[in-house]
Amino acid sequence: MARKRERPYGSDVTPVDSLDALFGEERPAAELVRTSDIKTRTQPRRYFDPEKLEQLVQSVKQHGILEPLLVRPLADNQYELVAGERRYRAAALVGLTEVPVVVRELSDTEALQLALVENLQREDLNPVEETEGILQLLALKLNLPLPEIPPLLYQMKNAFEKDLGKNSDVRDNVIPNPESEAEQGVQSVFDKLRLMSWYSFTCNRLPLLRLPSDILEVLHRGEIEYTKAKALAQVKDETERRTLLEDAIAQSFSLTQIRERVKASKPATEDAPLASRLKTTYKKAQKSKVWNNPKKRKQLEKLLAQLEELIDKED
Numbered sequence: 001m002a003r004k005r006e007r008p009y010g011s012d013v014t015p016v017d018s019l020d021a022l023f024g025e026e027r028p029a030a031e032l033v034r035t036s037d038i039k040t041r042t043q044p045r046r047y048f049d050p051e052k053l054e055q056l057v058q059s060v061k062q063h064g065i066l067e068p069l070l071v072r073p074l075a076d077n078q079y080e081l082v083a084g085e086r087r088y089r090a091a092a093l094v095g096l097t098e099v100p101v102v103v104r105e106l107s108d109t110e111a112l113q114l115a116l117v118e119n120l121q122r123e124d125l126n127p128v129e130e131t132e133g134i135l136q137l138l139a140l141k142l143n144l145p146l147p148e149i150p151p152l153l154y155q156m157k158n159a160f161e162k163d164l165g166k167n168s169d170v171r172d173n174v175i176p177n178p179e180s181e182a183e184q185g186v187q188s189v190f191d192k193l194r195l196m197s198w199y200s201f202t203c204n205r206l207p208l209l210r211l212p213s214d215i216l217e218v219l220h221r222g223e224i225e226y227t228k229a230k231a232l233a234q235v236k237d238e239t240e241r242r243t244l245l246e247d248a249i250a251q252s253f254s255l256t257q258i259r260e261r262v263k264a265s266k267p268a269t270e271d272a273p274l275a276s277r278l279k280t281t282y283k284k285a286q287k288s289k290v291w292n293n294p295k296k297r298k299q300l301e302k303l304l305a306q307l308e309e310l311i312d313k314e315d
Helices: 015-023 050-063 085-094 108-120 127-142 146-164 181-193 198-210 213-220 226-232 238-250 255-265 274-288 294-312
Strands: 031-034 069-073 079-083 098-103
Touching: 050 085, 069 108, 079 085, 079 108, 085 098, 108 127, 127 146, 127 181, 127 198, 127 213, 146 181, 146 198, 181 198, 198 213, 198 226, 213 226, 213 238, 226 238, 226 255, 238 255
Parallel strands: 069 098
Antiparallel strands: 031 098, 069 079
């Protein structure tokens, strides 16, 4: 039988506080329930760092569970775990017979939303799981199928760059079409999560999900940073990539070392004809409007003067 507490259990700031900040609910009190009465469910988070889990186990041994788990009631005085699986695992490893919980009546959709938000507010969540979690949260909040979210974000990105320019000084989490309910929903989710802007997410995180499966696997396990993973993905030969990936992990290669190895692995190619290179460079300059950059303008004028002098110079 659960024993109720008159005040919230644990520290001043709990995952429930963070969830309430997002969904606008009041902080509930916690109660103690038997660990054996809590059933686990499929969680958005799949990888748990063994070292960090062991650190949590040691903390639980010394201090107990400081932040309550979030559960929803089942039949026969049982509960289903919604958020707090790391704490639940640590409690089980320590052998605690009771843990503090917050009990809420939640639908399947609400339970998934809360589990996603709780995980996304963890500092040790790896970038792939974070990206997948944000996409799932967007799908739930916008009431759209998950496959429709990336195209929506890329559509917003293209419209934003067309209207304001890729190198715009605008840094706020603005949306290209403020009248769109879908875009308002996207902005609302990112504003409340406070992790990054939707534009940064679209540019830097969505491409992660297109990485080769071997790269994604180590990212899921948290064995390599995503900037290094993106560099390694440039190696198209699977065998060569796996070898470089294993070396990068085993020898803790820096990003610079990885880029050097990736560059060395690429086959040498003949230089494009000068006429083609000049044409390509001219198109790039027009597209980027490099002359609008005060820092680059003087250098560009100098290079153009040298080019003009070279062209006008007699043989």
